[in-house]
Amino acid sequence: MRHKIYYELIKECKHTKARAGILHTPHGDIETPIFMPVGTNATVKAVLPEALKEMGAQIILSNTYHLHLRPGEDIIRQAGGLHKFMNWDRPILTDSGGFQVFSLAKINNITFEGVEFQSHIDGSRRFITPEKAIDIQNALGSDIIMAFDECVPYGKDFDYTENSLKTTVEWAKRCAAHHKNENQALFGIIQGGMFEKLRKISVEETCAIDLPGYSIGGLSVGEPKELMFDLVHYTAALMPKDKPRYLMGVGSFDALVEGIAGGIDMFDCVMQTRMGRNGTALTRSGRINLKNSRYKNDFTPLDDTCDCYVCKNYTKAYLRHLVIANEILAGMLISWHNIHATIRFVKDIRDAILEENFHVIKRNFENVWYNDK
Amino acid sequence: MRHKIYYELIKECKHTKARAGILHTPHGDIETPIFMPVGTNATVKAVLPEALKEMGAQIILSNTYHLHLRPGEDIIRQAGGLHKFMNWDRPILTDSGGFQVFSLAKINNITFEGVEFQSHIDGSRRFITPEKAIDIQNALGSDIIMAFDECVPYGKDFDYTENSLKTTVEWAKRCAAHHKNENQALFGIIQGGMFEKLRKISVEETCAIDLPGYSIGGLSVGEPKELMFDLVHYTAALMPKDKPRYLMGVGSFDALVEGIAGGIDMFDCVMQTRMGRNGTALTRSGRINLKNSRYKNDFTPLDDTCDCYVCKNYTKAYLRHLVIANEILAGMLISWHNIHATIRFVKDIRDAILEENFHVIKRNFENVWYNDK
Numbered sequence: 064m065r066h067k068i069y070y071e072l073i074k075e076c077k078h079t080k081a082r083a084g085i086l087h088t089p090h091g092d093i094e095t096p097i098f099m100p101v102g103t104n105a106t107v108k109a110v111l112p113e114a115l116k117e118m119g120a121q122i123i124l125s126n127t128y129h130l131h132l133r134p135g136e137d138i139i140r141q142a143g144g145l146h147k148f149m150n151w152d153r154p155i156l157t158d159s160g161g162f163q164v165f166s167l168a169k170i171n172n173i174t175f176e177g178v179e180f181q182s183h184i185d186g187s188r189r190f191i192t193p194e195k196a197i198d199i200q201n202a203l204g205s206d207i208i209m210a211f212d213e214c215v216p217y218g219k220d221f222d223y224t225e226n227s228l229k230t231t232v233e234w235a236k237r238c239a240a241h242h243k244n245e246n247q248a249l250f251g252i253i254q255g256g257m258f259e260k261l262r263k264i265s266v267e268e269t270c271a272i273d274l275p276g277y278s279i280g281g282l283s284v285g286e287p288k289e290l291m292f293d294l295v296h297y298t299a300a301l302m303p304k305d306k307p308r309y310l311m312g313v314g315s316f317d318a319l320v321e322g323i324a325g326g327i328d329m330f331d332c333v334m335q336t337r338m339g340r341n342g343t344a345l346t347r348s349g350r351i352n353l354k355n356s357r358y359k360n361d362f363t364p365l366d367d368t369c370d371c372y373v374c375k376n377y378t379k380a381y382l383r384h385l386v387i388a389n390e391i392l393a394g395m396l397i398s399w400h401n402i403h404a405t406i407r408f409v410k411d412i413r414d415a416i417l418e419e420n421f422h423v424i425k426r427n428f429e430n431v432w433y434n435d436k
Numbered sequence: 437m438r439h440k441i442y443y444e445l446i447k448e449c450k451h452t453k454a455r456a457g458i459l460h461t462p463h464g465d466i467e468t469p470i471f472m473p474v475g476t477n478a479t480v481k482a483v484l485p486e487a488l489k490e491m492g493a494q495i496i497l498s499n500t501y502h503l504h505l506r507p508g509e510d511i512i513r514q515a516g517g518l519h520k521f522m523n524w525d526r527p528i529l530t531d532s533g534g535f536q537v538f539s540l541a542k543i544n545n546i547t548f549e550g551v552e553f554q555s556h557i558d559g560s561r562r563f564i565t566p567e568k569a570i571d572i573q574n575a576l577g578s579d580i581i582m583a584f585d586e587c588v589p590y591g592k593d594f595d596y597t598e599n600s601l602k603t604t605v606e607w608a609k610r611c612a613a614h615h616k617n618e619n620q621a622l623f624g625i626i627q628g629g630m631f632e633k634l635r636k637i638s639v640e641e642t643c644a645i646d647l648p649g650y651s652i653g654g655l656s657v658g659e660p661k662e663l664m665f666d667l668v669h670y671t672a673a674l675m676p677k678d679k680p681r682y683l684m685g686v687g688s689f690d691a692l693v694e695g696i697a698g699g700i701d702m703f704d705c706v707m708q709t710r711m712g713r714n715g716t717a718l719t720r721s722g723r724i725n726l727k728n729s730r731y732k733n734d735f736t737p738l739d740d741t742c743d744c745y746v747c748k749n750y751t752k753a754y755l756r757h758l759v760i761a762n763e764i765l766a767g768m769l770i771s772w773h774n775i776h777a778t779i780r781f782v783k784d785i786r787d788a789i790l791e792e793n794f795h796v797i798k799r800n801f802e803n804v805w806y807n808d809k
Binding site for chain 2: 104105106108109110111129133134138141142143148149150340359360362376377378380381383384385387388390391392394395
């Protein structure tokens with residue numbers, strides 16, 4: 064079936080699995096590979112929507128779990144949907160809440176039916192089922208919605224992971240059966256922990272559902288980066304070529320290069336804004352911790368190769384002053400730079416794929432470039 | 437003497453002491469009456485300079501005391517001055533630090549020579565003299581600088597206030613003698629506590645120094661609002677007509693109307709940004725505390741008569757969500773609205789003065805308008 068939201072493959076790298084494409088959605092086209100800034104609570108922390116557009120953000124992510132708990136999907140439905148509520152007219156992807164239920168809430172019970180948990184905000188008892196996760200996302204009106212899944216913690220054994228995986232696949236089927244809105248694309252989530260065998264089963268069974276896109280979940284949960292990279296390459300290679308592939312929760316520069324080389328199209332990460340609020344700037348030549356006193360009278364920009372608003376107008380000395388004085392503007396400006404730098408990094412990679420020199424750029428990155436681990 | 441920074445009187449109200457004018461400075465003209473947003477630490481909290489311009493901010497205030505302690509005036513001098521450091525190319529007024537030394541620091545000793553105090557940041561011992569306050573402000577390069585003064589706490593008796601006043605006048609003379617930069621206008625500060633007799637002496641002795649502008653300090657320090665209004669009217673009427681008159685630390689809507697009616701040209705206040713960060717919006721028909729659950733599903737703007745970016749793009753329900761979720765964007769957006777609304781309020785008053793109907797507007801305000809006390 065041809066979905067309303069569909070992926071168009073434009074170019075493949077001859078030396079890696081990297082690819083460039085376009086993801087068509089009702090709120091506009093998304094050029095992939097793409098980095099998606101995270102707006103957990105219907106706001107990308109400390110950044111205005113207009114600024115996100117200036118940075119080149121084509122799609123942002125928001126969190127079903129958080130919005131369900133606060134303000135509740137009914138408020139957002141009444142507001143005319145999440146786009147209108149938060150003043151963002153480009154595409155939005157919402158995570159299903161699976162990851163947050165398992166990482167933020169106190170779990171009371173996981174059954175085949177769903178998950179009973181306590182809100183991390185007020186301790187209230189909640190029950191989410193795959194159908195409920197779809198209902199919430201339908202109310203939010205995001206362009207891409209995710210199937211409800213269990214994100215298996217790092218260190219779980221084969222048997223636990225296999226059982227969890229079976230549940231996640233069944234949940235994905237129930238999500239697909241329950242989801243009716245053709246303006247929203249439901250993506251399935253590949254799980255399987257650190258086990259190639261289970262990743263393979265997960266791909267086979269999840270992709271058999273015929274959804275408009277698939278993500279790799281359950282990585283970047285504490286495992287060594289090399290293991291993550293291996294599993295990304297292994298898993299992505301099994302996934303259908305005609306559908307977008309989304310690596311969830313990953314967005315450091317090295318992981319972006321590796322993920323794209325493995326055939327990933329979409330990424331999201333909170334690192335850009337979290338580090339922004341903590342006074343750490345991301346650049347292609349390394350991270351800058353502005354608390355370091357060496358920046359006290361450094362009147363150069365964060366990155367003199369960066370064309371973002373922050374690098375054009377502010378010095379490290381000023382940003383350091385804001386960080387030390389605990390000023391909100393510090394988080395606003397450094398988050399801005401970090402998101403811009405990441406979007407631009409991925410955009411440059413996309414251009415390189417189109418120009419058939421991604422493999423060269425990849426080698427250069429690996430040589431000159433600060434190790435993000 | 438004709439100063440480089442000078443006031444041009446354009447229009448006087450026939451029914452009140454209100455007046456419209458232009459304050460000419462090297463960084464541009466300022467249309468008075470004017471509200472000046474406060475950027476204590478070289479940043480108007482949670483607001484970008486470009487946003488301030490969109491709001492119509494013509495001049496901002498910054499604090500000598502804070503910048504002296506952190507990052508230190510040498511850093512700012514090396515950066516090329518405060519304008520360049522903070523990316524603001526319009527006029528800046530710096531407070532002398534007198535008010536902050538007396539309100540934030542632990543005072544060890546006040547002598548005729550100066551004030552010995554402990555930094556509220558790290559407890560380090562500091563000594564500020566009038567000459568030092570000028571040196572710091574010269575290093576900062578602000579367009580309007582303030583004489584070093586003692587801001588007398590509310591409740592001090594006549595004798596204390598009279599003695600303090602004598603010191604403040606002598607300090608103003610020393611500031612004037614020490615200040616050499618003709619691109620920076622030194623304003624004197626009228627003190628005298630709650631005593632008309634002392635206010636009169638302060639005006640006479642301070643204005644005898646022939647400075648390019650004068651402010652009224654030592655009000656809005658805890659006294660009843662009626663007393664403040666009476667003292668503003670009394671004091672402003674004694675001040676020279678050909679110089680700008682600045683009422684320090686005052687910016688609520690009712691006080692703006694009263695101050696302008698008394699002949700004040702310039703105002704500053706931290707209320708707009710402080711309330712913005714606390715989830716309270718200012719409108720001409722009252723304050724809106726967004727924590728109130730009645731706004732949960734109120735999908736109207738903060739003020740449907742307001743043309744600011746926030747009122748054009750966001751609802752009370754969304755802003756309330758941000759406040760409840762403790763999101764930085766809440767402070768960013770509500771501060772934006774509050775500053776815009778205040779600047780616009782004063783601009784409308786200026787237009788009314790020019791159109792000779794300020795007295796009508798003033799009466800209407802007093803009737804319909806929420807009491808800001």
